[in-house]
Amino acid sequence: MQTRKEELTAALIDYLLEHGLPELSLRPLAAALGTSARLLIYHFGSKEGLLAAAMDAMHAHLRSSLQALADAKMAAAAKPLRWFWDWAIAAENFAYMKLFYELQMMAVRQPETYGTFLQGNSLGWLELAKRFMPDDDRDTAMASLTIAVFDGLFLEMVATGDCQRTTAALDRYIELVEQARLHRANTTSKPRHASTRKQGT
């Protein structure tokens, strides 16, 4: 059992959550963790191995935390987007999500460096979103829009820290979607049409 490596990984995650990926350097990191660059290479093999361990731990944390949320809330029947938002901006998840988005950004310009750490494709959200959407909104355009709303607001939250304004904007979006569904139910009995729809249900 490599308790030392696991200890280091945990501390490494904390360091990354605070300092971010692009400015990561072995010696300052080692100093902060109370060890040496030598030991980091010893335990993780290389800087890339170190990043891989950190990204794995980040993904594991996000996956399990999100799964716990899904299990807890799946039974209920309203506003999954709002739960997801509340979960994402909660203190224990926010830094992880921030780091995750940072990874996505880095992967755009330096895919050979950071693309490795993107598990699955960035569209993993798409299927997740569709799974939680009401049937009559479960088309690609609506799912893409919903994800974009989440992404845009989350990044605005990251940039400004204005939780109140971003959350209010999200609620406005939810309100818009619900109004549209009600309006649709009142005026027509058929499910909606779409502009350029690849996949609807």
Add this chain to the structure above:
Amino acid sequence: MQTRKEELTAALIDYLLEHGLPELSLRPLAAALGTSARLLIYHFGSKEGLLAAAMDAMHAHLRSSLQALADAKMAAAAKPLRWFWDWAIAAENFAYMKLFYELQMMAVRQPETYGTFLQGNSLGWLELAKRFMPDDDRDTAMASLTIAVFDGLFLEMVATGDCQRTTAALDRYIELVEQARLHRANTTSKPRHASTRKQGT
């Protein structure tokens, strides 16, 4: 007249648009521009001065290009968000916008390095958005949401390059907002701010 410095700045911009900010290094840059690191420092004073010149040029380009768009489209009467989107994903602006968003990202983690180059606050879009929104939608939540939709879809466009899907999602958002306004007009006789409405979303 420093034609040499201006030439270098133009070439520098092209290089930055392609390679991005975080991996910028003087020697590879100089090699690509057919000059030397020595000359870059000579002309721009320092790497920071070089970045400042580039960011100034980028801001100037975005500002003038956006102003041209506004002048051309202000007279018409529909869907400024859609114009803005088409403008942003147009070939001659896309890389600039991408670089601009990249700068915003970098500034979050390293404000002392990149925050300098953020002219004005990141909420500059907010006022711009409100200016173009119909009067009865001109509240902060709606403006924040609209910007988030734009940001989220643009970054999705950057990450995936899927112009069709992201544009369809934007159209869906516009449709949602218009439906909501129609619904509001039908159910209540008075809009929130009874005012002349000249533009759509």
Add this chain to the structure above:
DNA sequence: GTTTGCATGTAACGAACGTTACATGTAACG
């Protein structure tokens, strides 16, 4: 013709980078 000032080339500086070689400690196991 000499001086002045901008532009450029060569070479190096000191620092930081990821990584490695090598020796040493320590504790379990035979």
Add this chain to the structure above:
DNA sequence: CGTTACATGTAACGTTCGTTACATGCAAAC
């Protein structure tokens, strides 16, 4: 006790970083 395997410290490797010192070219100004 001796071996073995993991853990750690010291020191350096070679490279790249931004930056600088110094010399030189070259055109205009005096």
